[in-house]
């Protein structure tokens with residue numbers, strides 16, 4: 318009952334919310350088009366022709382890491398590249414910490430080749446919602462956007478699992494998913510908790526997350542062997558943090574990422590083809606205590 322009411326309200330909110338309040342040059346874009354599934358291709362093409370758009374860049378194979386932003390800035394929306402705004406520190410930090418190896422990645426112009434070159438993909442929760450100030454988005458805007466976000470991730474999972482001959486549908490899960498800011502992760506968690514009539518969380522720690530917080534619609538496997546979820550600091554120019562505080566969680570994540578070989582060894586990733594073990598030995602890439 319509650320869920321129905323919420324969804325209806327969220328749907329109306331999307332139509333009259335941020336999308337129409339702020340989207341000057343993209344006025345014909347309709348949030349509702351995103352939910353139509355099969356029609357979304359032409360809607361996407363139309364958005365591009367109208368001068369903007371930032372698609373999910375996840376490739377077709379299982380990834381080591383997916384970086385999840387809040388929503389594209391106007392700059393990223395116009396350029397078609399993640400975190401392209403010169404005031405955003407993301408690319409400097411990714412290269413400095415080695416998440417984006419400097420010899421392979423120049424900057425945002427390589428966001429579409431990193432899936433192949435180093436197993437890193439990009440997506441925003443608010444896919445298709447440009448705007449520099451994330452506080453302009455209401456929780457309801459984000460709750461609505463999350464449906465499209467999960468749909469993108471599910472499509473990726475399906476495609477990535479298929480690419481390695483997986484039968485269980487989960488082997489294509491990325492090894493790490495890192496939210497590039499607390500805000501979008503907390504919004505997703507709370508959208509879920511609101512539906513379930515649970516108390517909202519105020520904040521989450523930086524670094525690895527408790528998988529019990531993950532929303533019901535989370536498409537990837539929930540164990541550490543499937544996907545570990547992290548939260549990082551925001552690299553937006555608008556976020557007030559010292560450089561060392563901002564970079565620390567990225568450096569920690571980079572250390573985790575370095576333990577995952579690339580390309581991913583198929584034998585390790587494709588677990589559903591292995592005979593169910595009586596007693597499973599720990600995966601060779603994990604360092605023991």
Ligand SMILES: [Zn+2]
Pocket residue numbers: 483484485486487488489587588589590
């Ligand atoms: Zn499988």
